[in-house]
Amino acid sequence: MSEAVSRRCAMRLLGAMGVALGTGGCVAAVPPGGLPRTAPATAAAAPAEAPPGATARIDALLERLTLEEKTTLLHGGRDPAPLGQAGYLPGVPRLGIPALRLADGPAGVRVAEPATALPAPVMLASAFDPALAREYGRVVGREGRALGQDVLLSPMANLIRTPYAGRNFETFAEDPRLTADLVAEMVRGIQDEGLIATVKHFALGNQEQGRDTVDVVAAEQTLHETELRGFEAAVGAGAGAVMGAYNKVNGTYACENKPLLDELLRGQWGFGGWVMSDWDAAHSTVAAIGAGLDMEMPGGTHFGGPLQEAVRGGSVRVDAVDLAVRRILATMDRFGLLAAHPPARPARDAAAGARVARRVATAGAVLLHNEHATLPLTGAAARSIAVIGPTGQVPFVSGGGSAHVVPDKALSPLDAIRQRAGNGSTVRHALGEDVYGRPLPANLLTPAAGLDDRRVEAGRNWSHEGEFTLAADDEWTLLVHYAGKRPSVRLDGEELFPVRQGVAEYFAGGLLGRAPDGLAVRRRTLALTAGTHRLAVFAEGGDKGGRFRLRHTTKATRAADLAEAVKTAAAARSVVLFAYEDATEGSDRTSLGLPGGQARLIEAVAAANPRTTVVLNTSSSTTMPWLSRTGAVLQMYYPGQEGAAATADILFGDVDPGGRLTQTFPADEHATPVAGDPLRYPGVGGRQEYTEGIHVGHRWYDAQQVVPLFPFGHGLSYTTWEYEKLSVRPGRDGLRVEFTVRNTGRRKGTEVAQVYVGPSAELKLDQPVRALAGYRRLTLGPGEAQQVVLDVDARTLSSWDPERHAWVLGSGRREVFAGRSSRELHLTAKAVVKSR
Secondary structure (H helix, E strand, O other), X not given: OOHHHHHHHHHHOOOOOOEEEEOOEEEEOOOHHHOOOOOOOOOOOOOOOOOOOHHHHHHHHHHHXXXXXXXXXXXXXXXXXXXXXXXXXXXXXXXXXXXXXXXXXXXXXXXXXXXXXXXXXXXXXXXXXXXXXXXXXXXXXXXXXXXXXXXXXXXXXXXXXXXXXXXXXXXXXXXXXXXXXXXXXXXXXXHHOOOEEEEEXXXXXXXXXXOOOOEEEOOHHHHHHOOHHHHHHHHHOOOOEXXXXXXXXXXXXXXXXXXXXXXXXXHHXXXXXXXXXXXXXXXXXXXXXXXXXXXXXXXXXXXXXXXXXXXXXXXXXXXXXXXXXXXXXXHHHHOOOXXXXXXXXXXXXXXXXXXXXXXXXXXXXXXXXXXXXXXXXOHHHHOEEEEEOHHHOOOOOOOXXXXXXXXXXXXXXXXXXXXXXXXXXXXXXXXXXXXXXXXXXXXXXXXXXXXXXXXXOOOOEXXXXXXXXXXXXXXXXXXXXXXXXXXXXXEOOEEOOOOOOOHHHHOOOOOOOEOOOOOEEEEXXXXXXXXXXXXXXEEEOOOOOEEEEEEEEOXXXXXXHHHHHHHXXXXXXXXXXXXXXXXXXXXXXXXXXXXXXXXXXXXXXXXXXXXXXXXXXXXXXXXXXXXXXXXXXXXXXXXXXXXXXXXXXXXXXXXXXXXXXOOOEOOOOOOOOOOOOOOOOOOEOOXXXXXXOOOOOHHHHHHHOOOOXXXXXXXXXXXXXXXXXXXXXXXXXXXXXXXXXEEOOOOOEEEEEEEEEOOOOOOOOOOOOOEEEEEEEEEEOOOOEEEEEEEEEOOOOEEEEOOXXXXXXXXXXXXXXXXXXXXXXXXXXXXXXXXX
16 A cells, blocks of 8 residues: 555544555554444534634634744633633733633642542553543533633643653553543543643653653654554544653654654545644744644743744744644634633533542452452451551542642541441551651750641741751661742751752652641651751741741651551451552652661561452552562542542442553563663653563563563452353454353442454464553453443554554454453364455
8 A cells, every 4th residue: 555545544544543545545443442432422512523614713713813822822821810820811892802721630620729639540551441431521521611721731642651651640541442442432532521631741741750851752653553553542532732841752752743743643634623732842933833832831932923034034934823823723613712691611520520539449440459359358357457657547539740639528538447347347447558647746956846736927937957866777767748848958968858840859659758637748858877966947938928847757756657557457347548649740659669767668468468458549560578468459540539438449349440551550560561772761861762662561471481470451359250152253344252250259349341363374473472462441240241242443453564654454363362361261262364
């Protein structure tokens, strides 16, 4: 097939979830996952195409706009009435062009007002349910409109490529197919409610370390078969906007990358919306607008005055400016924002949002490990429970950064467990680890000073300097809690909490970045030697005054907390230990192990009581050297405002754990797709190479024959399942796969049946050992069976040929697998895929 034919095919099939180009031409794909399409958008939803007369309206506006007004529409500005959102685009009131407010929203609308805090997208993805993703999108879509927003900076379509990436919880999966299915439905859900969805970060924005400058190098086949799938699906679903990434792609910054923005996004995929930069990710004027960047955020460093001067000087044609303005105005018009009477904003429906949040949290809960019927908690095991861990008594709602949402309310897991256990049960809590610190003794310093709740008046400063003496070497964690400007704390002349500039400072911390009363928290752990130390504190009151407290933990306090946790665990029939990791935008993880002393806490508690369930509120895959000592492990990620209630639902067996892993959990840090090769991650000399090629996530583990701790697709149930009668035959545009799933246990349960396909021997291109080809989420009663029918489409059976720049069908004999995970595939069959 010629490249010209390939492009015509791609354009003709715009809007399909998948496109496969075989030897005979274009082939439309079947719905993702073999599932039927969800219901069409309501009448209030944004149309998929521009309304009648749109072109004439936009032409008329462009004729009347001055150059200054045009550039005003191409960059962010100052909001005269900010609502706490991420960005603001000034409109042109004299022509009836309204302003736009842009809010962060991966897990709920991030503004100054409370909003529904949904579970992290990675937890949504664990449900393997595109229809639920659409409902999730509708919640944030409605709330965004209700809270005065016009554009949502979501969803995030980047793959989970490295387990260290700090924003893995904000995205969906390591698998391109699953990511594409879910991103598309979330876009549809957001835009069903009239909010413009912005898919991000285009492209290869898969880590935080060096994200502003790293040059990510990936081959053409790698790009098309992995990272680009989710973005292509979002375009097919009608996304109104695309956000360019910070990083470079094959030598050129993403926001001025013509092959990426102009040739691929618009030329091959037919994207008709606008492209905005990530915040401060634009690097030029002439190159960026020439490559296809339409909007610079959050200000006008390059697209304000410099763009006007470039037009006047002749280095940028006014046609390029008009084209960018046209894309923005056309999208606004498509969503009714240029109408004489724009769509009315709905009221928030907090109760409906909470119901969806709880349903997503239970649907995405992944039971990783369950020995000796530790879960569910029933009978005597449910009447005597020890809840261990600091996050057992504090609601862990969301991660830090742009995904952090302040909910209307959130229950603590301890309260949820007590409510569910009932009056006849005993539920006790032990801290296990003190994450907020104990007050420093008032007489610690000489001269003495009270540092536990010091208020600083507006316009005044406060300072104190004193000495203290340690009789022996010790390890201290010093913590400062503060409101207003952060105080300076110097120990032996060193500033303990330096103010960092940029996103790392602004987004520091999710749960643990705030004390229960709302004060910001920073921590520093130090090895202190015996002898005298000098502590100096300086606090500025500023315009509004301030408040701070200085706290600490020591070896002795940590030992006391551990001893109390062990004692509490030993006295109970069952233990639920809450473990955490506080990930955030702006920094990557430095380890895959649990932070602090949590591993030691789990081992000590499990030794005292083997009926210990560890509940993980973590962002991504975690290593578990303590696994064999525990009774059960439940992965709850960042479960949103209803997470505590959802956790109790799973613990007590009110709901079967229906989630499955969308990322592989490695056995240790030396057995991951990026281990041992700094050029893969985090990069060397500002350059990073995706040398793993198409073998991302579970595909790498299969290709390298590495045994993971838990494979992609893994998740246990409270009942048992049997697969039988697999048959595969040629179907419409691919293969039709049929098999039966039976609930062989005594409880109602939820299963995610998965289908994988092997490579084609006739296709001389790199191919996965097994690729996810489809899935079906089932809920069956005891003894109930259901026949599963999945269509494996031509795109899934195709590979990207870099010489032909097209998808090529993998014909010939193909092996098909069905089962419970990428490594638990009990059924195998073969079928012949015929060339067209």
